[in-house]
C-alpha cells in the first residue's frame with residue numbers, strides 16, 4: 271500500500287506505509303519523514319541541473335577551490351550543497367555536515383535530527399554524462415557540542431540513503447527495517463516506490479576496483495585481485511567479471527541490483543593511507559543500506575558501522591557487497 275504523507279509539506283515522495291515504522295516515537299518518525307521529503311525536494315532540483323549538463327555552462331567547471339578533502343570543487347558540488355542547505359533550513363535539523371564544508375553548519379539549534387551529506391558524489395564525472403548522486407546520513411542530534419552528533423559509529427544512524435542521477439533518478443534508502451527503492455516519476459515529479467524490499471545477491475563473481483592503483487595496494491588486496499584474474503583454474507574456482515564506474519552511487523546501485531563486490535582499499539599513496547572514501551557521509555550510509563539489503567560492508571577486516579569516528583572528513587578503506595566475496599577478501603587479510 272502506498273500512502274502520501276499529506277501532513278508533510280513535501281509532495282516530492284509518496285512514502286510506503288512501512289517507511290520508518292520501526293521508529294516507534296511518532297514525533298521522531300514525523301521528523302524523519304519530513305527531512306527525507308526535503309532531501310527528495312533537493313534531489314529533484316539537483317537532478318534537473320544534472321539533466322541539463324552542458325546546456326548550463328560551467329556546471330562541471332572547477333571552482334579553483336579544494337574541498338575539505340583536497341578534491342577539486344566543481345560548480346555543481348557547491349550548488350548541490352547550497353540547494354540541500356536551503357531545503358534543510360525548513361526542517362527539524364540542528365546540524366549539517368558536508369563534504370563541501372570544512373566545519374559543521376548549525377541550522378535549527380536544539381532540533382531533533384542532524385544530517386551529513388556528500389552533496390554530489392562522483393563529480394569528476396559531471397562532464398562525462400556518467401551517473402552521479404547525493405549520499406546522506408541522518409542521526410538523532412546528540413547533546414552538547416555539534417561534533418557529538420557526528421563523532422560516533424555509523425550503527426547509530428537513523429537513516430542512510432543515496433540518490434542516483436542516471437537514466438532514472440532513484441532513491442535507495444533504509445531506516446533499519448529493510449531497503450526501499452523509489453524512482454522519480456517524470457510525469458508526476460514524485461519519487462514513487464518501485465521495490466519495497468531490495469535484497470542483495472549472496473554471491474556474484476564480479477569485482478569493482480580502480481585497477482590503475484594496483485601497485486599501491488596492500489598485499490592481501492593484490493593477491494585477491496590476482497586470484498580473480500586467474501579465474502576458474504585458480505583458488506577461487508570461478509571466472510570473475512569486472513566493473514568500475516568511478517562513481518560510488520553508481521557502483522553501489524549495480525551491486526544492489528545484481529551482487530558483486532566493491533573495493534576502495536587503503537593504499538601507499540600519500541593521503542590514501544586510510545583509503546579515499548569518507549566514513550561519515552559515504553561509507554556509513556552506503557554500509558547501512560548494504561547490510562539492510564543482506565550484504566556486508568567492511569574496511570577489509572572490520573565492520574564499517576562499528577568503527578569510531580573522530581574527524582569530520584575521516585577516510586576509511588571500503589569493501590562492500592555480496593557476503594561470499596566480502597568474506598573472501600577478509601580471509602586474505604587473515605595472518
Ligand code: AFP
Pocket residue numbers: 341390391392393394395480516517518519534546547
Ligand atoms: P569524485 O566525487 O571526486 O568524482 O570522487 C568520486 C569518489 O569519491 C567515489 O564516488 C568513487 O567511488 C571514487 O571517488 C573513485 O575514485 P577514483 O577516481 O580514484 O577511482
